[in-house]
Amino acid sequence: MNKTINVTRSSMPTFEEYCEEIRELWDSRWLTNSGVKHRELEADLRAYLGVPHAVLYTNGHLALEHVLSALNLPKGGEVITTPFTFVSTTHAIARMGLVPVFCDVEETYYTLNPQKIEACITDKTCAIMPVHVYGNLCDVDAIAAIAARHNLPVIYDAAHAFGVLKDGVSVANFGTAAMFSFHATKVYNTIEGGALCFAQEGLEEKLNILKNFGQQGEDCPLVGANAKMNEFQAAMGICNLRHLPDEIAKRRRAALRYRQHLSGVNGITLCPEQEGVTPNYAYFPVVFDGYKYTRDEVFARLAAEHIVARKYFYPLTSKFTCYRDAADAHPTPVAAHVAQNVLTLPLFADLTEADVDRICKIILG
Numbered sequence: 102m103n104k105t106i107n108v109t110r111s112s113m114p115t116f117e118e119y120c121e122e123i124r125e126l127w128d129s130r131w132l133t134n135s136g137v138k139h140r141e142l143e144a145d146l147r148a149y150l151g152v153p154h155a156v157l158y159t160n161g162h163l164a165l166e167h168v169l170s171a172l173n174l175p176k177g178g179e180v181i182t183t184p185f186t187f188v189s190t191t192h193a194i195a196r197m198g199l200v201p202v203f204c205d206v207e208e209t210y211y212t213l214n215p216q217k218i219e220a221c222i223t224d225k226t227c228a229i230m231p232v233h234v235y236g237n238l239c240d241v242d243a244i245a246a247i248a249a250r251h252n253l254p255v256i257y258d259a260a261h262a263f264g265v266l267k268d269g270v271s272v273a274n275f276g277t278a279a280m281f282s283f284h285a286t287k288v289y290n291t292i293e294g295g296a297l298c299f300a301q302e303g304l305e306e307k308l309n310i311l312k313n314f315g316q317q318g319e320d321c322p323l324v325g326a327n328a329k330m331n332e333f334q335a336a337m338g339i340c341n342l343r344h345l346p347d348e349i350a351k352r353r354r355a356a357l358r359y360r361q362h363l364s365g366v367n368g369i370t371l372c373p374e375q376e377g378v379t380p381n382y383a384y385f386p387v388v389f390d391g392y393k394y395t396r397d398e399v400f401a402r403l404a405a406e407h408i409v410a411r412k413y414f415y416p417l418t419s420k421f422t423c424y425r426d427a428a429d430a431h432p433t434p435v436a437a438h439v440a441q442n443v444l445t446l447p448l449f450a451d452l453t454e455a456d457v458d459r460i461c462k463i464i465l466g
C-alpha cells in the first residue's frame with residue numbers, strides 16, 4: 102500500500118538544534134513574558150522582514166483581534182473583507198464588535214478585488230482587512246489608494262504570506278499593519294504563534310500592554326487579554342528562521358513539478374506567478390472547472406489513494422451558520438465559484454518529486 106500523503110507537514114529543525122536553543126531556559130527558569138528568546142526573535146523578524154516594529158503573539162488569530170482593538174475602531178463599525186479565507190479573519194472582526202462586510206475577490210489570484218471595494222464603503226466603514234490568500238499578493242497599491250482616499254486603516258491578514266516579497270520588499274511593509282500566522286501548518290512556524298508588523302509609532306507599546314492583560318505598572322489602562330508568545334515557541338521560531346530559505350526552495354521544487362504536470366490541461370486552472378513577486382509556495386491551489394472530473398471527484402480519487410487534499414477555502418466564511426443570516430448586500434460570485442471548484446494539493450518541503458508525480462497521475466488518470 103502506498104504511504105499516506107497529508108496536505109501539509111510541519112517544518113522542524115533537528116532535535117539537537119532545538120534542544121541547544123532551549124538549553125538556557127533551564128538555567129534562567131524564565132519561560133514566558135517577553136524573555137530572552139522572545140526578544141531575540143522579534144529582533145530577528147524586524148531584520149528579516151525589514152520592518153520597524155514586530156510584536157509576537159501566541160497565535161495569529163489573537164494578533165488580528167488585538168490590532169483591531171488597538172486601532173480604537175468604533176463599535177458596530179464595518180470592516181470590508183473577503184469571504185474567501187480561513188474563518189479566523191472573519192471571526193476576528195466579529196469578535197471585536199465589528200461587522201464584516203464581504204467584498205468579492207478578483208478572478209486570477211482570489212484576493213480582494215479593489216474595483217469592488219468602494220461600492221462596499223458606507224459611513225460606518227472603519228477599516229479594510231484584505232487577505233494575501235495562498236500567499237498571493239493583494240493589489241496593495243490600489244488598496245492603499247482607496248484607503249488613503251477614504252482615510253481608512255488597512256490590516257492585512259498575511260497569515261499565508263511569510264517570506265513573500267514585492268520588488269524585494271516583504272509583504273510585512275504594506276498596510277497599517279500586517280499579521281503573520283506561525284501556526285504549525287504555515288510555511289514558517291513557531292509551533293503556534295503569530296506576529297504583527299507595522300511602522301506606526303506608539304502602536305507597539307499599546308499592543309504590548311493589551312497582550313499582557315492590559316497591565317502597565319500597577320495600573321490597567323486597557324481591557325487586555327493574554328496573547329503572549331512563550332519562550333519555547335520563540336526558540337522554535339529562531340531555529341526555523343535559519344532554515345526558511347532552504348524550506349522555501351524545497352517547496353518551490355515541488356510546486357514547479359506540479360506546474361509541469363498540470364499547466365495547460367483543459368479545465369484545470371493554476372494561479373499564474375505574479376510579476377515582481379517572490380513567492381513562498383505556501384499552497385498549491387488548483388481550480389477544476391470544465392475538467393473531466395469535478396473538484397469533489399478529484400478529492401475523492403486522491404482520498405482513495407490515501408492522499409489528503411483540502412477544499413481550502415470551502416465554504417466561504419459568509420456561508421457559515423454564524424454569518425449566513427447576517428445582512429450580506431454584496432454578492433460575491435467570483436469567491437463562490439472558486440470555493441466551489443478549488444482544491445489545494447499537498448505541498449511541504451519534504452514532498453518529493455516522485456510524490457508529486459503520483460498525485461498528478463491520479464488527477465490526470
Ligand SMILES: *Cc1c(COP(=O)(O)O)cnc(C)c1O
Pocket residue numbers: 160161162163186187189190232258260261281282283284293294295
Ligand atoms: C492560519 C490563519 C489564521 C490564524 O492563524 P493562527 O496562527 O492559526 O491563529 C488567520 N488567517 C488565515 C488566512 C489563516 O490561514
